[in-house]
Amino acid sequence: MVATSLAVRERSRATTTRRRALGQRLQRPGAWFVLPAALLLAVFFTYPLASSLWQSFFATSGGVSTWVGLEQYARLFEDPLIGKSLANAGILLVIQVPLMIGLAVGLAYLLNQSWLRFRSGFRLLTFLPAVTTLVAYAVVFRVMLATDGGAVNQLLALAGVAPIDWLNDEWWARVALIAAITWRWTGYNMVIILAGLQSIPAELYEAARIDGAGRWQVFTRVVIPQLRPVLIFTTVTSTIGALQLFDENWILTEGGPNDATLTPVLYLYKVGFRQFDFGYASAIAWLLVVLTAIIAVIQFRLMREKP
Incomplete structure (x- = not known):
């Protein structure tokens, strides 16, 4: 009886493991579909946003940028x-x-x-x-x-x-x-x-x-x-x-x-x-x-x- 119960538990664990592996494999194509949008967001939104914040700490004179901190x-x-x-x-x-x-x-x-x-x-x-x-x-x-x-x-x-x-x-x-x-x-x-x-x-x-x-x-x-x-x-x-x-x-x-x-x-x-x-x-x-x-x-x- 104990052996049967242990066998059932082992089969349940194996089934759960297979399902998780299958779920992970199914999620990989989704990541590839999301990747182009994520790249566009990073290039055309995240980077300009961070660049403008960084640029606000500089002053440009004669084509040369100088760090001015919070002066701007x-x-x-x-x-x-x-x-x-x-x-x-x-x-x-x-x-x-x-x-x-x-x-x-x-x-x-x-x-x-x-x-x-x-x-x-x-x-x-x-x-x-x-x-x-x-x-x-x-x-x-x-x-x-x-x-x-x-x-x-x-x-x-x-x-x-x-x-x-x-x-x-x-x-x-x-x-x-x-x-x-x-x-x-x-x-x-x-x-x-x-x-x-x-x-x-x-x-x-x-x-x-x-x-x-x-x-x-x-x-x-x-x-x-x-x-x-x-x-x-x-x-x-x-x-x-x-x-x-x-x-x-x-x-x-x-x-x-x-x-x-x-x-x-x-x-x-x-x-x-x-x-x-x-x-x-x-x-x-x-x-x-x-x-x-x-x-x-x-x-x-x-x-x-x-x-």
């Missing part, structure tokens, strides 16, 4: 344009991002209603700006907002309003930039939020109506809480996009007038590729990485569901 980061606290660019990015975060997310939520909720006719067509029209190239739509906005002969000023003239110098006045340049970004990205966020709306169980709506909840109560007590993960995602990605803004303000105003639309990435570009101060540009990049991470963490903590 110390310059950040003395550079007024850094503060101006961060303030401009803050304006976008405080005004443009909430405006865009609010419009996206409203449009998604409207386009999710069963009584609305031609919903697919309206969804397509709302999403179309998201498929236009950044450069193309920014050029179109620049033409439309031209002070002399621009389509927007011509429409204002028909209403008896004097022409507005959209791109050469500090206040109106910010308004134009916010309008352009909102037009481009609202539809993109709307589609994501719409997908979140369609995943909310119908039973929750029915239960809320049975309890006597009106449309506004259903929206605030059912829809918004259920959309919390989607809203966190869209808010964080929109925040990152605002901090990394480059194409629109470069084409519309090149950061002007008087640096009113200068953003950190645009300033980084000017420092790195116009002044060829790559060490300081790398320091700006890493400052932006740290700020983006801090803001994203804060947003996650503020918007996460409380126990």
